[in-house]
Amino acid sequence: MAEADLDVVIRQNARQQYKNLVAAAKKRRDKYLKLAGSAKDAEAKTRYRHIAKNAMLQGTAAAKRLQLAADNAADSYARSMRNAMTTVPAAKPAKKSAKTKVKKKTG
Template identity: 65%
Template sequence: MAEADLDAVIRQLAKQQNKGLMAAAKRRRDRYVSLATKAKDGETKERYRQIAKHTMLQGAAAARRLRISADNAADSYARSMRQAAENPSAKKPPKNKEA
C-alpha cells in the first residue's frame, strides 16, 4: 500500500469502518429484538421493536455520514494533488546583498 494513492486508502478505511459500524448496529438491533421476544406484555414488546428499528435507522444514518465525509476528504486530497501537479510552486527570487 506504500505506492497507493492516499485518496484510495481513505476510501478503503472508510469502507472498513462502515462495515464495522453496520455490524455493531445489527448486533444491537438483534439484542433488542431478542428482548422483545422475551417481553411479557405487548407494550414492552412494541417498545423494544421500536428501539430496534430506530437503532438501525441511526446506524445507517451514521454510516452514510461517515461515507460522505470520507468521500469528501478523498476528493479534496485528490483535487489538491492534481492542482499541485499542474501548478509548480513559484520559487522565491534570491535576495540581493546590498553592502
C-alpha cells in the same frame, strides 16, 4: 507494494469503518428484537421493536455520514494533488557564480 495514493487509503478505511458500524448496529438491533421476542406483554414488545428500529436507523445514518465525510476528504485530497501536479512553481533566477571582490583602501 507500490505506493498507494492517500485518497484510496482514505476510502478503504472508510469502507471498513462503514461495515463495522453497520454490523454493530445490526447486532444492537438483533439484541432488542430478541428482548422483544421474550417480552411478556404487548407494550414491552412494541417498545423493544421501536428501540430496535431506531437503533438501526441511527446506526445507518451515522455510517452514511462517516462515508460521506471520508468521500469528501478523499476527493479534496485527490483534487489538491491534481492541482499541485499541474501548477509549476516559478523558476528562481540563477545565482551568479562570480564573487564580487572588495577592494581595500590603504592609506
